[in-house]
Amino acid sequence: MQDTIERHTISAVVDNESGVLARVIGLFSGRGYNIDSLTVSEVDRDNGISRINIVTTGTPMIIEQIKAQLDRLVPVHRVADLTVQGPHIERELALLKVRSSGEKRVEALRIADIFKARAVDATDRSFVFEITGSASKIDAFADLMRPLGLVDMSRTGVAAISRGPDEI
Amino acid sequence: MSNNAMTGAEILIKALTDQGVDTIFGYPGGAVLPIYDALFKQNSIRHILVRQEGGAVHAAEGYARSTGKPGVVLVTSGPGATNAVTGLTDALMDSIPIVCLTGQVATHMIGNDAFQECDTTGITRPCTKHNYLVRDAADLARVVHEGFYVATNGRPGPVVIDIPKDIQINTADYTPPEKVRHKTYRPRVKGDLEKIREAVEMIANAERPIFYTGGGIINAGPKASSLLTQFVRMTGYPITNTLMGLGGYPASDRQYLGMLGMHGSYEANWAMHDCDVMICIGARFDDRVTGRLDAFSPKSKKIHIDIDPSSINKNIRVDLPIIGDAAHVLEDMIRIWKAGARQVDPARIEPWWRQIDIWRARNSFAYEQTDKLIKPQRAVEALYEKIKDRDPYITTEVGQHQMWAAQLFKFESPNRWMTSGGLGTMGYGLPAAMGAQIAHPDKLVVDIAGEASIMMNIQEMSTLAQYKLPVKIFILNNQWMGMVRQWQELMHGKRYSESYVESLPDFVKLAESFGAVGLKAETPDEMDSLIDEMIAVDRPVIADVRVDPTENVYPMVPSGAAHNEMILGNEAGAEAPQATDQGLALV
Numbered sequence: 001m002q003d004t005i006e007r008h009t010i011s012a013v014v015d016n017e018s019g020v021l022a023r024v025i026g027l028f029s030g031r032g033y034n035i036d037s038l039t040v041s042e043v044d045r046d047n048g049i050s051r052i053n054i055v056t057t058g059t060p061m062i063i064e065q066i067k068a069q070l071d072r073l074v075p076v077h078r079v080a081d082l083t084v085q086g087p088h089i090e091r092e093l094a095l096l097k098v099r100s101s102g103e104k105r106v107e108a109l110r111i112a113d114i115f116k117a118r119a120v121d122a123t124d125r126s127f128v129f130e131i132t133g134s135a136s137k138i139d140a141f142a143d144l145m146r147p148l149g150l151v152d153m154s155r156t157g158v159a160a161i162s163r164g165p166d167e168i
Numbered sequence: 169m170s171n172n173a174m175t176g177a178e179i180l181i182k183a184l185t186d187q188g189v190d191t192i193f194g195y196p197g198g199a200v201l202p203i204y205d206a207l208f209k210q211n212s213i214r215h216i217l218v219r220q221e222g223g224a225v226h227a228a229e230g231y232a233r234s235t236g237k238p239g240v241v242l243v244t245s246g247p248g249a250t251n252a253v254t255g256l257t258d259a260l261m262d263s264i265p266i267v268c269l270t271g272q273v274a275t276h277m278i279g280n281d282a283f284q285e286c287d288t289t290g291i292t293r294p295c296t297k298h299n300y301l302v303r304d305a306a307d308l309a310r311v312v313h314e315g316f317y318v319a320t321n322g323r324p325g326p327v328v329i330d331i332p333k334d335i336q337i338n339t340a341d342y343t344p345p346e347k348v349r350h351k352t353y354r355p356r357v358k359g360d361l362e363k364i365r366e367a368v369e370m371i372a373n374a375e376r377p378i379f380y381t382g383g384g385i386i387n388a389g390p391k392a393s394s395l396l397t398q399f400v401r402m403t404g405y406p407i408t409n410t411l412m413g414l415g416g417y418p419a420s421d422r423q424y425l426g427m428l429g430m431h432g433s434y435e436a437n438w439a440m441h442d443c444d445v446m447i448c449i450g451a452r453f454d455d456r457v458t459g460r461l462d463a464f465s466p467k468s469k470k471i472h473i474d475i476d477p478s479s480i481n482k483n484i485r486v487d488l489p490i491i492g493d494a495a496h497v498l499e500d501m502i503r504i505w506k507a508g509a510r511q512v513d514p515a516r517i518e519p520w521w522r523q524i525d526i527w528r529a530r531n532s533f534a535y536e537q538t539d540k541l542i543k544p545q546r547a548v549e550a551l552y553e554k555i556k557d558r559d560p561y562i563t564t565e566v567g568q569h570q571m572w573a574a575q576l577f578k579f580e581s582p583n584r585w586m587t588s589g590g591l592g593t594m595g596y597g598l599p600a601a602m603g604a605q606i607a608h609p610d611k612l613v614v615d616i617a618g619e620a621s622i623m624m625n626i627q628e629m630s631t632l633a634q635y636k637l638p639v640k641i642f643i644l645n646n647q648w649m650g651m652v653r654q655w656q657e658l659m660h661g662k663r664y665s666e667s668y669v670e671s672l673p674d675f676v677k678l679a680e681s682f683g684a685v686g687l688k689a690e691t692p693d694e695m696d697s698l699i700d701e702m703i704a705v706d707r708p709v710i711a712d713v714r715v716d717p718t719e720n721v722y723p724m725v726p727s728g729a730a731h732n733e734m735i736l737g738n739e740a741g742a743e744a745p746q747a748t749d750q751g752l753a754l755v
Binding site: 015018019022023026030061064065068069071072074075076077 | 289290293294297298299301318322323350351352353476477478480481482485
């Protein structure tokens with residue numbers, strides 16, 4: 001088995017009960033797995049169902065283990081590896097605070113426009129930009145904003161869903 | 169709420185009764201007093217009062233492993249719950265079904281650092297299969313029924329149900345078990361038939377096959393053991409058992425190669441290394457079995473049957489995984505084998521058996537015979553010879569004595585052998601024997617112990633006395649933490665750092681102080697009569713058997729070595745591969 005490190009996006013459908021997120025996080029920390037990103041939110045209030053999206057890295061054997069270990073947690077209904085299943089969409093939202101003046105301020109607005117980021121707060125010395133996209137798009141945007149006065153950033157982590165008519 | 173409303177404590181007792189619980193191991197305290205009050209008012213459940221909560225969990229494990237039923241524990245909040253943690257972890261590692269009920273401070277006090285409060289669900293989350301905090305008396309019955317379902321279905325394990333004191337007092341309606349169905353948890357028990365056919369094909373065409381079976385066979389019930397025995401005999405192939413799997417196949421059978429692993433037999437480890445088809449059923453390629461991973465059984469195709477998908481490809485990549493319950497899969501295998509009128513040509517596997525017999529002739533469990541000192545191996549063999557016809561139940565502590573018991577005591581049926589396999593918990597054997605004796609009052613139950621381990625839960629002697637449990641504690645007393653001493657001798661330049669147990673008690677007087685019988689032997693002759701006397705007494709016994717303090721357990725796969733690189737004792741024609749520097753970092 002090759003030991004190449006792969007990045008996988010895994011979604012788990014779980015009961016929205018107390019402790020379920022702690023179980024998932026404890027599983028990753030206890031067994032030494034990586035978490036690049038983790039998001040969780042209730043998606044079906046009537047049935048008390050939440051969806052957890054995890055971006056993780058590891059060898060193929062580790063990724064298999066992660067899925068099997070997640071699947072055996074009692075409140076977990078279903079685990080899907082979106083990376084393996086095929087085409088899927090990953091989106092993340094970020095808020096970036098840029099503090100600058102003069103040319104830099106104008107340049108920040110110009111780049112935000114190219115990335116289709118919106119200014120959601122403005123003062124005479126700062127902007128807060130809202131940007132949605134893949135994690136790499138947000139990385140690229142942040143890299144460009146850094147020399148233009150980026151002082152703070154808040155990211156949601158990855159939400160993911162498969163393309164096409166099927167669930168997950 | 170109807171007129172049938174009951175208090176939470178009453179609901180709990182009713183739910184346990186409906187789950188068929190006849191025995192609880194526990195210890196009272198402030199946060200479980202309403203439950204103890206409800207226990208006082210009923211007669212269907214027997215409560216066994218232990219002397220420390222850790223003892224309660226091991227006793228429940230002994231009860232569970234000797235009966236196949238879940239063990240039930242009741243402890244108070246705070247220290248009651250934290251004392252249970254070692255036992256819960258032990259049960260998780262060895263896949264033992266336990267339902268542990270813990271008291272908790274009242275719901276409005278939770279999080280306020282109340283007296284005897286601890287975050288029980290937080291602490292026990294990584295050491296249970298699942299746990300619950302009950303926040304409403306109306307949920308209690310459902311949670312209890314669900315807890316038993318989770319503990320006993322799929323790969324078994326411990327479940328904690330944390331019950332705040334106000335929930336025990338509040339009233340609600342009772343929900344009977346037939347109305348409870350777990351929302352999501354449905355472990356797969358039937359194996360994929362296509363894969364089973366493929367496995368049968370591989371097995372039928374093997375030239376150097378071996379069955380490697382573990383605790384999954386025991387957990388799948390006695391039926392799995394008899395199906396395994398039937399199938400292995402149909403094939404005529406060799407079989408080895410893990411420490412957890414002893415008794416899954418009759419040990420006196422010629423096809424049985426003994427236990428495998430770090431202290432397994434020479435023939436079992438070599439056969440595992442050189443085989444061409446490995447049939448693993450209910451075992452998990454633990455590091456004590458595999459040795460160095462990259463050198464493990466390099467020439468074999470591996471079939472792995474396990475109820476837990478996360479056991480597949482965890483340590484060793486296998487060629488054919490089958491998810492399912494061992495008994496169900498074996499049943500299908502036998503059916504498919506018979507339907508195909510499969511016959512193993514004895515000539516095809518004859519060279520393999522010839523090779524195995526050469527390995528077997530090394531007699532790797534051999535030890536020096538002497539009339540002066542009691543060799544610990546001889547003590548185990550003498551015990552075995554004298555009690556084998558009584559269908560005994562054997563528990564152990566952890567260390568050298570445990571390995572000698574595993575090597576030399578022959579188990580013919582499942583559920584007779586209880587030892588802490590995964591976690592390696594010293595102090596396991598006495599409370600586990602207690603639990604086994606409670607479940608089988610008329611059977612002979614022996615804890616094969618070491619003098620260091622036995623001290624870790626010695627307080628349970630008081631429980632033996634209270635319930636008149638005639639457990640026999642057979643101490644192989646070498647006055648060392650023997651296994652620690654052995655590693656220090658072989659791997660740490662004979663620097664015996666803190667492994668000598670000074671100031672040991674006089675075990676005879678200790679036994680007497682607890683109302684038990686104390687016996688002592690210092691020569692082989694004394695030992696033989698000690699065993700006779702021990703069996704004849706219908707009371708708890710501590711037998712202090714003074715054994716050779718320098719004896720080591722062989723074979724031994726040193727840490728970091730391949731599983732066919734074994735240190736052998738002199739009587740087996742000494743071989744001494746060295747531990748590697750990397751191996752020194754391993755446990």
